[in-house]
Amino acid sequence: MALGTSVGSFQRMKLQNKSNILNMIRLQGPVSRVEMANLTGLTPPTVTNIVAELLESNLVVESELGESTGGRKPIMLRLNATGFYVLGVYAGISKVKAVSASLDGTIRQRAVLRIPKDPSAEKFVGLVKNALRQVMEETGANKDKYLGIGVGMHGLVDTEQGISIFAPNLKLHDIPLKALLEEEFNLPVEMENDVRALALAESWFGQGQGIANFICINIASGLGAGIVLDHKLYEGSSFTAGEIGHTTIDIDGPQCTCGNHGCLEALAAGPAIAQRARNRIRQGQSSLLKAWTHANLEAITAKMVHEAAEQGDELAIGVLADTGRYLGIGIANLLNTLNPSRIILTGGVSRAGQFVLEPLKETVARRALEAPARAVSIVTSQMGEDASAIGAFTLVLRRIFTPLGVNEL
Ligand SMILES: [Zn+2]
Structure with missing residues (x-):
């Protein structure tokens, strides 16, 4: 390891290895530890350690035995796709749509609320919260099964601070939606402009x-x-x-x-x-x-x-x-x-x-x-009618599976 390699870059590498393994299980599972070591170039003990952490978090589960290549049959790993949920909110011009989805991107529940003409910021934020509450109630899962909320919002969005800087069609400015939703739901919140969220949806699930x-x-x-x-x-x-x-x-x-x-x-x-x-x-x-x-x-x-x-x-x-x-x-x-x-x-x-x-x-x-x-x-x-909402929850999937931004192994 070169002189001057910081703890930060070591942690970054560890995070990258972990998300690579998790993403490989998502895209290619069921997959064995040996296959993952071969595909990633990581050493078998590194893969085993990362998989142990993922099993403990329950994001990954052991599934059936794979084909033997001579020795005993390897244990295969797959994503626990239906064990957790992500939430997506599309905040458009005339409606707020919230959805819950399992980790493979399958939508479970939807809630759509109409936005009245020229709403106050309080009214608009209240609608977003209500749509999320409604969809969580219908999904019926325990609070700890939700991994985060993604918001695709029309207009200019500060994605780092999670602020809707300007939503021209609602005539609203400077709404700190990320902070407000994190406080309300105690979940991590990601925010993005709605069209960029659409592009993310196409990147993960579309063309x-x-x-x-x-x-x-x-x-x-x-x-x-x-x-x-x-x-x-x-x-x-x-x-x-x-x-x-x-x-x-x-x-x-x-x-x-x-x-x-x-x-x-x-x-x-x-x-x-x-x-x-x-x-x-x-x-x-x-x-x-x-x-x-x-x-x-x-x-x-x-x-x-x-x-x-x-x-x-x-x-x-x-x-x-x-x-x-x-x-x-x-x-x-x-x-x-x-x-x-x-x-x-x-x-x-x-x-x-x-x-x-x-x-x-x-x-x-x-x-x-x-x-x-x-x-x-x-x-x-x-992608059809749900594309914007899919883009919104894909913001959460991106944070979990590809925190460094690359959806390609
Ligand atoms: Zn113009």
Whole structure:
């Protein structure tokens, strides 16, 4: 061991070995001690010591005997996945959703509470606590079976202090949610921006599994991205990495909620799609949308534009094709900058399928440099309605299994 190796780095190494072993049992179990020593390069006594600690904590259990390679059959180890629970809370624009899940990521219970318009901070925190209490009650497990709470919160989040710095759609500032929930539930709490939590969910359970460099783009009423580089969620130096919704696509474009003009969000998020449809109808183009809303154009939503496109409505098809082209420009910029091997599209707009996806891919092929364009696959998320809540509890799984941030053996 080199001179100057600190106790800190020794403890860090021990922690890393322990989480590597635990993560290997999670991903590859049932697995024997000998196999783990071979796979990790750790000595058999080190593996035996770590496994003894894990058995004592009951996170790992001995299971059936494995195949013998000549001597006596080895004892296999597996994760005690159903012996413990993690809790996840997705705090979005209009609702708080809490879930409990076993350690393999299977959701056990859900509770959803609506957020009233312009809530006070107290009211909002009360809803989060109530949703968690409700889901814990329905799960029915002893308090000591919960390993932590993860919160995915929209807006700007200080992940180190666990503070919601700014939640624009609730108009709330500086809520120390981590401290408040830790005090209430006496459990460790992790916090992250909701879109970055989505990227984490894709990394553990979705189409980002095993992929070192990918970007998850959420296109809904807002537009943002979670960036995974070298198997780690990239936060940036002040927690704003991934705000691609506010990169400029058209300097003369419509005004964005951030005050600038022609941001990607102002061109490709749900409200922008609805607005472009309204504008074209006002310019005299015909569309099913006019009849559907009895000419009350303000009632048009992005979802309705998609439905009209499916009926063959040319205006709607054109609006979605433009959306795809704007997204294609934004994604081409990302490919040239970060060279990811996958882009995962999530959120309501990503459900518009080929109407958006085809023009998007054509634009990427035309505008990105050839090498990064060839290296990437662009897919839509398959995770469904619970994705944000899954991302939230995966924050807890990450702390338990990969505290140093790497979900890859
Ligand atoms: Zn903007």
